[in-house]
Amino acid sequence: MKILITGGAGFIGSHLCDKYTKEGHTVLCLDNFMSGNLINIRHLLDYRNFKLVKGDIRDFDLLEKLMRDVDVVFHLAAQIHVDRSYIEPRLTYDTNVMGTQNILEVARMYDAKKVIYASTSEVYGSAQYAPIDEKHPLSAPHPYGASKIAADRMCYAYIQTYGMNISILRLFNVFGSRQRDFGYGGVISIFTRRALSNISPIIYGDGLQTRDYTYIEDAIRAYDLVLNHEEPIPEPVNFGSGREVSILDLANMIIDLCGKSGDIKPVHVEPRIGEVERLIADATKAKNLLGWEPECSLKEGLRAFVQWYRNYGFEERLKIE
């Protein structure tokens, strides 16, 4: 297959690039490096079936050139950070909504066989009931979530209107190797970076807000099951573990796994405006439809991540940033 992976130099996208390049598919990785990093994919540059395109999903003409004979699109490129969306709502909208619209439109033009869209649990806002199934209201309180709702619904509209084969994956928080560990990064990688450097993790508010974490390998398996599912999947599907963990507990687990329990403890600062209080997945549909269930426990995943970070995270990244 010829596969386009937008956001392929990012955290999740680079793992997809790895998998499908090594399986022998022709992989086009499109990324503008807003939050992606060459280090995530540079080992693939030697493969003849892998091509990196530095470019932007907001560039319709580029997509027209690139997507002519693409079979499958994994669309992950996005401005992904909630905090950044407060500061740059326009950039967030242009990237996440207009960029997605471009992808859908060009996929329609060229009759792409399948588009797999990375939606998110953030579309739900804070849980109005728990666990959150796919029928939960979409009530994200921040520009990031709002932009992802718009893109998620635009995918749905293209399925309904044009009969396209588009899958909408609502992933709950994913963590693992290559996740950005600074600035607008993932909380687990930022906490790990700080803990290993003997610096306390910073927690906004009391830390009792909860999230549901999926290890990267389980997330990639979810993508692969969706890719290989014969029938179209016209309704969104949640992928999450159903395990709820508070940010405070998470910080303490990471401090412990980094061997810093006696040295540092979390520091609390003012709560963030509009922060989602509670996220926990009901992934029954993913189980029934695809047989997907997370295989990696939170503790195992965190241990693997801290190990990876000790080996490759810090030093390697310093070289390239």
Ligand SMILES: NC(=O)c1ccc[n+]([C@@H]2O[C@H](COP(=O)([O-])OP(=O)(O)OC[C@H]3O[C@@H](n4cnc5c(N)ncnc54)[C@H](O)[C@@H]3O)[C@@H](O)[C@H]2O)c1
């Ligand atoms: N990480 C999570 O926990 C999580 C959970 C649910 C959904 N998602 C979704 O998965 C996708 C990937 O997230 P991630 O965590 O890998 O983030 P990431 O920031 O590592 O990846 C996003 C990639 O998109 C690229 N990009 C941004 N704007 C672009 C543009 N205009 N044109 C081309 N490339 C552009 C970035 O440079 C980056 O490489 C996003 O759509 C995100 O909303 C992520």
